[in-house]
Amino acid sequence: MKQAEEILQILKANFPDSNLELKTDQPTEPILVASPLEIDKLSMFLRDSSELLFDSLMNLSGVDEIKANLLSVYYHLESTKLKHKITLKVSTDRNKPEVSTVTEVWKGADWHEREAYDLFGIIFLNHPDLRRILMPYDWDAGYPLRKDYENPEFYQGMKVPY
């Protein structure tokens, strides 16, 4: 079992060029901030390293941080063998939100990433099947959970507002 600080040190030793940072100023579990295009390599290491063994992606969610002009993805990881947890965060530019996919690392990330794409418009690079998952396939009115989203007046001839 490892604390977030130890996990950060292990990562820093193995990825000396990466810009990693641990945020502890929030009343949550510590959050490890990483770069969106390196998250796949980082995740693979987190899963396979014998000291870490993060075999389970508990949750993957998108967040719209409109004031900072960012779209973020949070990853909640757990090691079912070593019983420790970590939260990862990556942030991308709201105008070009691109994050590397982690479906190669955890198969369960597939639909989570599709949901984040569907509702926030985050593009997961190299995702095997990046389609909408909840909204209709022909939905062209944008991404509903973005803070600046506005619902369309009509969808396929049906009035949408109350």
Added chain:
Amino acid sequence: MGFLDSEFTDGNIVITKAEDLLNWARLSSLWQVSFGLACCAIEMMATSASHYDFDRFGVIPRPSPRQADIIIISGTVTLKMATRIKRLYEQMPDPKYIISMGSCSNCGGPYWEHGYHVLKGVDRVIPVDVYVPGCPPRPEALLEGLLKLQEKIRNESMIKKTA
């Protein structure tokens, strides 16, 4: 006086209008499309089960819209589902009836303002005969809704369809 009541007063001979006979036959075996949407569908299934026994009113679930008379819209109608519901309704043969069950399918319910994905009332795509209020309605409420629909069908005329 009901259609059957006269059987017992007039010595086994029933004289009635063809219209009444047809209406009586229709309202006594309303086969519903085997179709449920959300939590209301759980109540609808409870209504079908032995305790409330929908079958005593002639309502049995039919797993094909082509052999059904009634569709109970039991739950939240999302925009994605609305197009499918419309297709199901169009596949049903006439005469066909619709019960809208619960706040969501009546008017959008709790999703009326921020539900970007919810159709605010199924009557925006198909014509509803009876609205059953509740969130979700108890089985008794759905039974009451069915009785209201039967009342409507009982008074239908061949010239003018009212339900």
